[in-house]
Amino acid sequence: MNQDFDIIVVGGGAAGFFTAINIVEKNPKLKVAILERGAEVLQKVRISGGGRCNVTHACFEPNELVKFYPRGEKELRGPFHQFCSGDTIEWFEKHGVELKIEDDGRMFPVSNSSQTIIDCFLEATTKLGIKVLTGQSVQSIFRPEIAGESVWKIETQSENYITEKLVLATGSNPKVWDMLQTYGHAVVNPVPSLFTFNIKDPRIKELPGVAALATVKVKDSKLESTGPLLITHWGMSGPAVLKLSAWGARILHDKNYQFTIYVNWLNDVDANDAEIKLKELKQEHAKKAVSKKSPFDFPNRLWESLVLASGIEIETKWADLSKVQLQNLANQLTNGSFQVNGKSTFKEEFVTAGGIDLKEINFKTMESKLHNNLYFAGEIVNIDAITGGFNFQNAWTSGFIVANAI
Numbered sequence: 409m410n411q412d413f414d415i416i417v418v419g420g421g422a423a424g425f426f427t428a429i430n431i432v433e434k435n436p437k438l439k440v441a442i443l444e445r446g447a448e449v450l451q452k453v454r455i456s457g458g459g460r461c462n463v464t465h466a467c468f469e470p471n472e473l474v475k476f477y478p479r480g481e482k483e484l485r486g487p488f489h490q491f492c493s494g495d496t497i498e499w500f501e502k503h504g505v506e507l508k509i510e511d512d513g514r515m516f517p518v519s520n521s522s523q524t525i526i527d528c529f530l531e532a533t534t535k536l537g538i539k540v541l542t543g544q545s546v547q548s549i550f551r552p553e554i555a556g557e558s559v560w561k562i563e564t565q566s567e568n569y570i571t572e573k574l575v576l577a578t579g580s581n582p583k584v585w586d587m588l589q590t591y592g593h594a595v596v597n598p599v600p601s602l603f604t605f606n607i608k609d610p611r612i613k614e615l616p617g618v619a620a621l622a623t624v625k626v627k628d629s630k631l632e633s634t635g636p637l638l639i640t641h642w643g644m645s646g647p648a649v650l651k652l653s654a655w656g657a658r659i660l661h662d663k664n665y666q667f668t669i670y671v672n673w674l675n676d677v678d679a680n681d682a683e684i685k686l687k688e689l690k691q692e693h694a695k696k697a698v699s700k701k702s703p704f705d706f707p708n709r710l711w712e713s714l715v716l717a718s719g720i721e722i723e724t725k726w727a728d729l730s731k732v733q734l735q736n737l738a739n740q741l742t743n744g745s746f747q748v749n750g751k752s753t754f755k756e757e758f759v760t761a762g763g764i765d766l767k768e769i770n771f772k773t774m775e776s777k778l779h780n781n782l783y784f785a786g787e788i789v790n791i792d793a794i795t796g797g798f799n800f801q802n803a804w805t806s807g808f809i810v811a812n813a814i
């Protein structure tokens with residue numbers, strides 16, 4: 409037997425819940441259901457932000473906010489003018505959830521628990537009479553005509569559903585993308601984003617936990633980023649690396665995650681200026697051991713490792729440095745090359761780059777340009793961001809726009 413709804417939202421994640429709740433809040437007469445394949449809803453919200461849920465980012469200007477999206481920068485400009493991070497804060501406040509800003513701009517519930525967000529969504533769906541149907545994995549969708557009207561028919565493993573309007577908020581699910589391709593939608597090949605670099609190198613082997621501000625460039629590409637770099641047991645992580653992994657998601661995938669990076673531990677200082685600075689230090693500290701203390705704004709352990717990598721013995725005094733050793737050190741400081749062999753998952757947040765081709769979506773409504781009454785919200789589309797709460801902001805914004813349009 410078919411179950412009838414005005415609107416079916418497929419996917420019980422962040423985008424699906426936000427869409428369904430906003431639809432019924434705007435029009436309580438509508439009969440709405442969320443179909444979720446898993447036994448539990450909002451699983452990613454639960455584990456997000458290390459269990460704290462980084463809900464959004466304290467960047468309130470749409471034209472600035474879009475800059476955090478390697479895919480979607482152009483398309484999100486309009487949507488963020490409809491629903492931006494400030495609206496997210498207000499929305500959650502109205503629903504009893506207060507958010508706080510951390511020093512780096514990330515925003516979390518004051519409770520520091522993702523459960524607060526889950527409770528908020530579950531309470532809202534109950535209050536609004538939205539049916540949340542779990543264990544319903546959508547297998548296929550059809551577009552039959554009933555009484556002269558095109559409707560959507562959805563088949564799960566156990567039920568059939570009929571709805572006038574269909575919202576797909578299934579995240580990065582290749583099966584759903586395959587299904588949509590049979591409906592003529594183009595899907596941009598999914599590749600991972602937000603990962604860390606695997607590097608085995610004697611210079612960093614003994615330094616897990618050491619962090620410094622650095623500029624990282626990928627050889628033979630325009631990829632470059634500046635920010636905190638964290639040395640890990642496996643290689644390198646931290647915002648500088650994660651940003652590169654996001655902006656370079658496709659390029660690095662094409663390189664099969666085998667590439668060379670150049671690290672400048674002095675950021676914008678080049679090798680020539682570094683050499684001049686080192687010559688000054690040679691005069692100033694002539695009698696002191698070079699390796700003893702970092703003259704730059706990064707940890708001593710890293711300095712000592714770079715000094716040794718420049719062919720300078722641990723006890724060598726500044727006065728005894730040869731020209732070649734000075735040049736080597738300047739090079740290690742500003743242009744040290746490291747070979748990346750593979751990637752590792754970043755625990756806090758990882759996303760998929762790829763999804764429904766943005767050209768096929770009307771960003772005023774998030775409706776498909778190919779099929780009327782078919783809408784998309786969240787990570788199913790080819791939009792993703794760097795870490796910091798931006799990926800959820802995309803889920804909230806797209807969900808809000810779908811609800812508004814419907």
Ligand SMILES: Cc1cc2nc3c(=O)[nH]c(=O)nc-3n(C[C@H](O)[C@H](O)[C@H](O)COP(=O)(O)OP(=O)(O)OC[C@H]3O[C@@H](n4cnc5c(N)ncnc54)[C@H](O)[C@@H]3O)c2cc1C
Pocket residue numbers: 418419420421422423424443444445446449450451452453455456457458461462463464544545546547577578579580581584755756757758759785786787788796797798799800801803
């Ligand atoms: C570990 C981790 C931590 C993260 N932390 C953060 C963070 O703190 N801040 C941030 O901004 N972003 C974070 N992200 C990214 C963020 O979680 C995603 O961008 C966001 O969840 C996307 O929401 P969505 O609703 O589009 O997709 P999802 O959350 O993936 O939800 C999709 C839902 O659809 C269901 N589904 C899929 N296929 C079907 C089907 N055929 N039938 C029925 N149901 C189906 C899935 O089971 C799932 O419940 C994190 C990601 C990870 C992996």
